[in-house]
Amino acid sequence: MKTEAFSELFPLFKGANPETLGGLLSNAVKHEYPPGRAVVMEDSWGNAIYFVVSGWVKVRRLSNDRAVSMAILGRGAFFGEMAILDESPRSNDVLALSPVRLLSVTAQRFIQTLFKDPQLHHRMLQLMVRRLRQTNHRYQLRNRQPAVKLANTLVELAENYGQKTAEGKDIFNIPYEDLADVTDITLDETSKIMEKLDSKGWINIDPDRQTIHLINLKHLINLASQ
Secondary structure, three states, X not given: OOHHHHHXXXXXXXXXXXXXXXXXXXXXXXXEEOOOOEEEOHHXXXXXXXXXXXXXXXXXXXXXXXXXXXXXXOOOOEEOHHHHHHOOOOOEEEEEOOOEEEEEEEHHHHHHHHHHOHHHHHHHHHHHHXXXXXXXXXXXXXXXXXXXXXXXXXXXXXXXXXXXXXXXXXXXXXXXXXXXXXXXXXXXXXXXXXXXXXXXXXXXXXXXXXXXXXXXXHHXXXXXXX
């Protein structure tokens, strides 16, 4: 992938030195995985940072003998940076939800690149603060109505990874179990709310294309802000 396309896809690298970025990409490794395949196992965290070029993945952890989805990531996301920076083991793994293409950079190479380019270092700090704010926002939603919480999840996925269409934005048809976990509501609540949103015409689920069409994003944003 060319440096211009890479920096456009991944906001972390906007404004990064082209020469530094070129050096990073020259050492990147390409990966392709089918749906359901483990992308990163828990004992591999800390070895590299991964960039999602296309497709969708979920980050999950083991809780009371059950795998719980913690986050859904799409095109333009990256993961593994925390394990690199704090050098601690992880009990999480990453699975492909759809066919996925990734680029990985070794921990050593990424750290070297990070501290070579002050602009990149600054952008990394900004994105980490943004993630912390998103985590705090989810915590503040813990006592809200399930529909409000789920609307927040859908809007966040659309804003971060959605593909623009004439009607709104499209996201991957994420399994309801994963939506429920990430939103911190029950599977039954998720199913009922998604059915209601579909009946209202706010969303449309296309199982053939594995897509959720967020048709009325304005209404979803209003619901999320309640």
